Amino acid sequence: DAGVIQSPRHEVTEMGQEVTLRCKPISGHDYLFWYRQTMMRGLELLIYFNNNVPIDDSGMPEDRFSAKMPNASFSTLKIQPSEPRDSAVYFCASSLMPTGELFFGEGSRLTVL
């Protein structure tokens, strides 16, 4: 079975531009998570969905960030406008049950100049 698929793997953009990151979870997994990883702050949960419904978005840093999950096989994380401090690796993860056993995608490395 394919794992969690993220795109793009790398994104370099200029400050002020819109960035959209995409994720396809493992088929059958009802939970989807967006994490951000930086050297200073480690892995931080941004938002998670259960059955396509956002459950907790308390980690979303500000209104510039938004996430959607229009169906069970697709989710997006959008940053508009992007800022240099948004530079990080963004991971999508999915799980079958709410047990903390997460399966991570390979991540999207974002650089905002």
Added chain:
Amino acid sequence: QKEVEQNSGPLSVPEGAIASLNCTYSDRGSQSFFWYRQYSGKSPELIMFIYSNGDKEDGRFTAQLNKASQYVSLLIRDSQPSDSATYLCAGGHTGTASKLTFGTGTRLQVTL
């Protein structure tokens, strides 16, 4: 202060030795704990989880939990160079165990 604290390392151990990775947490509501391994440039992968006080063994790995001391550890016996990675400790609450709080990780180097 982060809710889950880890020494960033690097922790250097010779091949064949026992590596001991430690983690403390401040949220007494945390009930479940997870160890993820992350190779450089790769994504985290789950290697162990523990819910109850005491030890849990899986192959060369042993997770230890002491809720009274708010302390979690991971022991790796017979360390191999392939164990060189960053180890992330994470805690979750019962019922919302999916909402994990991660430490910043400890980098382990196993030397030949």
